[in-house]
Amino acid sequence: xxxxxxxxxxxxxxxxxxxxxxxxxxxxxxxxxxxxxxxxxxxxxxxxxxxxxxxxxxxxxxxxxxxxxxxxxxxxxxxxxxxxxxxxxxxxxxxxxxxxxxxxxxxxxxxxxxxxxxxxxxxxxxxxxxxxxxxxxxxxxxxxxxxxxxxxxxxxxxxxxxxxxxxxxxxxxxxxxxxxxxxxxxxxxxxxxxxxxxxxxxxxxxxxxxxxxxxxxxxxxxxxxxxxxxxxxxxxxxxxxxxxxxxxxxxxxxxxxxxxxxxxxxxxxxxxxxxxxxxxxxxxxxxxxxxxxxxxxxxxxxxxxxxxxxxxxxxxxxxxxxxxxxxxxxxxxxxxxxxxxxxxxxxxxxxxxxxxxxxxxxxxxxxxxxxxxxxxxxxxxxxxxxxxxxxxxxxxxxxxxxxxxxx
Amino acid sequence: xxxxxxxxxxxxxxxxxxxxxxxxxxxxxxxxxxxxxxxxxxxxxxxxxxxxxxxxxxxxxxxxxxxxxxxxxxxxxxxxxxxxxxxxxxxxxxxxxxxxxxxxxxxxxxxxxxxxxxxxxxxxxxxxxxxxxxxxxxxxxxxxxxxxxxxxxxxxxxxxxxxxxxxxxxxxxxxxxxxxxxxxxxxxxxxxxxxxxxxxxxxxxxxxxxxxxxxxxxxxxxxxxxxxxxxxxxxxxxxxxxxxxxxxxxxxxxxxxxxxxxxxxxxxxxxxxxxxxxxxxxxxxxxxxxxxxxxxxxxxxxxxxxxxxxxxx
Numbered sequence: 001x002x003x004x005x006x007x008x009x010x011x012x013x014x015x016x017x018x019x020x021x022x023x024x025x026x027x028x029x030x031x032x033x034x035x036x037x038x039x040x041x042x043x044x045x046x047x048x049x050x051x052x053x054x055x056x057x058x059x060x061x062x063x064x065x066x067x068x069x070x071x072x073x074x075x076x077x078x079x080x081x082x083x084x085x086x087x088x089x090x091x092x093x094x095x096x097x098x099x100x101x102x103x104x105x106x107x108x109x110x111x112x113x114x115x116x117x118x119x120x121x122x123x124x125x126x127x128x129x130x131x132x133x134x135x136x137x138x139x140x141x142x143x144x145x146x147x148x149x150x151x152x153x154x155x156x157x158x159x160x161x162x163x164x165x166x167x168x169x170x171x172x173x174x175x176x177x178x179x180x181x182x183x184x185x186x187x188x189x190x191x192x193x194x195x196x197x198x199x200x201x202x203x204x205x206x207x208x209x210x211x212x213x214x215x216x217x218x219x220x221x222x223x224x225x226x227x228x229x230x231x232x233x234x235x236x237x238x239x240x241x242x243x244x245x246x247x248x249x250x251x252x253x254x255x256x257x258x259x260x261x262x263x264x265x266x267x268x269x270x271x272x273x274x275x276x277x278x279x280x281x282x283x284x285x286x287x288x289x290x291x292x293x294x295x296x297x298x299x300x301x302x303x304x305x306x307x308x309x310x311x312x313x314x315x316x317x318x319x320x321x322x323x324x325x326x327x328x329x330x331x332x333x334x335x336x337x338x339x340x341x342x343x344x345x346x347x348x349x350x351x352x353x354x355x356x357x358x359x360x361x362x363x364x365x366x367x368x369x370x371x372x373x374x375x376x377x378x379x380x381x382x383x384x385x386x387x388x389x390x391x392x393x394x395x396x397x398x399x400x401x402x403x404x405x406x407x
Numbered sequence: 408x409x410x411x412x413x414x415x416x417x418x419x420x421x422x423x424x425x426x427x428x429x430x431x432x433x434x435x436x437x438x439x440x441x442x443x444x445x446x447x448x449x450x451x452x453x454x455x456x457x458x459x460x461x462x463x464x465x466x467x468x469x470x471x472x473x474x475x476x477x478x479x480x481x482x483x484x485x486x487x488x489x490x491x492x493x494x495x496x497x498x499x500x501x502x503x504x505x506x507x508x509x510x511x512x513x514x515x516x517x518x519x520x521x522x523x524x525x526x527x528x529x530x531x532x533x534x535x536x537x538x539x540x541x542x543x544x545x546x547x548x549x550x551x552x553x554x555x556x557x558x559x560x561x562x563x564x565x566x567x568x569x570x571x572x573x574x575x576x577x578x579x580x581x582x583x584x585x586x587x588x589x590x591x592x593x594x595x596x597x598x599x600x601x602x603x604x605x606x607x608x609x610x611x612x613x614x615x616x617x618x619x620x621x622x623x624x625x626x627x628x629x630x631x632x633x634x635x636x637x638x639x640x641x642x643x644x645x646x647x648x649x650x651x652x653x654x655x656x657x658x659x660x661x662x663x664x665x666x667x668x669x670x671x672x673x674x675x676x677x678x679x680x681x682x683x684x685x686x687x688x689x690x691x692x693x694x695x696x697x698x699x700x701x702x703x704x705x706x707x708x709x710x711x712x713x714x715x716x717x718x719x720x
Contacts, residue, residue: 080673086537087631092673099428112536116629119540180535209535
């Protein structure tokens with residue numbers, strides 16, 4: 001009797017358990033919590049245009065989403081500093097997926113960090129939306145089906161800027177390249193554009209990342225006699241390059257072309273030394289009423305205008321959450337399919353959609369930094385010269401080396 | 408008493424991954440091997456090497472290359488990596504043991520920096536990005552994909568390394584090393600070929616440091632510049648001193664505490680972690696020089712001594 005009773009009990013328990021599992025499958029959002037991890041550079045050379053600003057933008061996106069949709073699930077956010085290092089990023093990403101049950105990691109501001117987080121995400125089958133890093137390797141040889149590259153890439157900014165500078169008569173180039181995957185991608189992509197436009201590359205020099213003292217590299221660039229020195233670096237390295245080039249008298253004899261520059265960099269260096277520079281950007285705060293509205297809200301928290309990365313994080317998080325809301329699921333494949341299916345049109349992106357290689361393509365803008373005399377109010381830095389349509393701004397799929405692209 | 412402690416530790420080690428995040432435990436074990444290897448040199452031979460990261464990271468790169476680019480099995484890659492670390496240890500050792508004290512440390516640091524720059528510039532190491540996406544593969548037919556399986560493989564590796572180091576310390580060879588540490592001139596006058604003993608100790612230590620680096624590479628699937636950076640050489644000094652120089656269990660305790668602290672603090676303290684580690688180091692050197700295990704043993708012996716004293720009288 002005792003035995004039978006036990007058996008009965010275990011059958012009951014098993015069926016209860018099975019029911020429980022079934023219910024879980026119906027709800028489809030694990031623990032009813034969607035958890036977003038912002039893994040970024042909090043203290044290093046890229047903290048100014050991502051970092052705490054990206055965390056703020058994510059928080060804004062979450063609270064706006066909650067106000068708009070009143071979702072049934074809870075949304076949580078955690079953030080950490082990846083120090084732009086591969087090992088720290090992998091370690092953190094692994095922990096977040098394993099221990100913290102993070103569903104999606106965003107920002108990832110150095111290409112090294114981006115590429116290592118993607119690998120962990122693929123292994124754990126979770127989503128990564130990169131809004132900080134931009135090596136074109138992310139959507140080419142290194143691509144996978146759980147990653148979205150949202151904001152820019154070295155092809156878009158390198159290509160756009162290099163073309164514009166060659167057009168203005170900057171025919172001979174010398175590169176100052178940050179010695180890691182991002183810098184080299186930027187140099188390669190810009191070189192292609194320069195050659196296509198009829199320019200010539202005289203040489204290049206790689207500097208360690210990050211570098212405080214760029215003098216010896218700048219002197220090499222000066223000795224090359226090139227008309228244009230292409231800065232294939234970012235953040236503090238770009239800022240230091242511009243400042244030190246002025247100190248060593250490299251400029252204004254030779255021109256600098258920053259292949260990736262953010263509004264925060266222009267703000268730090270000042271218009272005097274950056275005036276006239278061409279740049280390619282996905283976002284400028286003072287472009288439309290919508291961008292101004294978002295940027296003013298952001299400014300109230302951060303006391304700075306958002307960079308394209310910071311505005312991009314907002315847009316990316318919103319797009320992700322809307323996909324979760326639409327499908328009622330936080331399953332990686334379901335959400336990725338939904339995100340790729342839905343076009344993106346918000347204050348940030350126009351004509352945006354995510355391609356099969358993970359690249360979010362949208363209209364980019366060619367801008368020029370204003371002269372000090374043209375700047376009328378704080379943060380009035382850019383003149384938008386042209387819109388680069390989505391199809392032209394990014395690398396065409398036919399050139400992609402991503403195995404996910406069916407040719 | 409001693410056996411009981413080891414048995415308890417063994418059981419804890421076997422059960423712990425079911426309660427604590429296994430990846431963290433594996434990291435602790437890797438650093439424990441690294442610190443034990445380092446302790447063999449600092450604690451038992453009195454040689455302060457400031458370049459052990461070169462062996463730790465260098466071996467990780469070598470076996471990563473063997474697995475990823477040459478697609479050799481994990482077992483072969485581990486052996487290859489350990490041999491490469493031993494070879495590096497031999498080369499560095501030959502040059503370094505000619506000098507003593509601070510000069511010895513500086514020579515090892517200089518040579519380790521050379522290894523760092525080779526790893527930074529060589530085409531196969533991936534430079535700043537590191538060597539990434541090294542597959543875990545399988546070991547003796549066991550697939551290492553699962554964290555728990557990998558944990559037990561690494562735990563076995565740790566026990567093996569620990570036993571060999573333990574045996575080395577308690578062998579006649581280990582006794583000679585201690586003699587050299589206490590009084591080198593006397594050891595020479597007694598007819599021991601001191602440079603030979605020092606070199607052998609250096610090679611063994613380098614080989615096990617390399618072994619630790621390889622296991623860490625297997626856990627995280629990559630080898631990066633962090634592993635060969637001089638910070639890593641500093642970290643292992645801190646772990647060993649904190650746990651207790653010249654004690655058998657000191658390095659294990661030291662690395663467990665330091666790695667757990669780092670893990671807990673990175674989120675809350677951010678950049679302050681290095682400052683906190685520095686403060687720990689200073690406190691350790693000023694207040695409890697023998698380290699946690701060293702001081703505990705001393706305390707235990709004092710208590711025992713007091714109890715036993717009247718009886719002896």
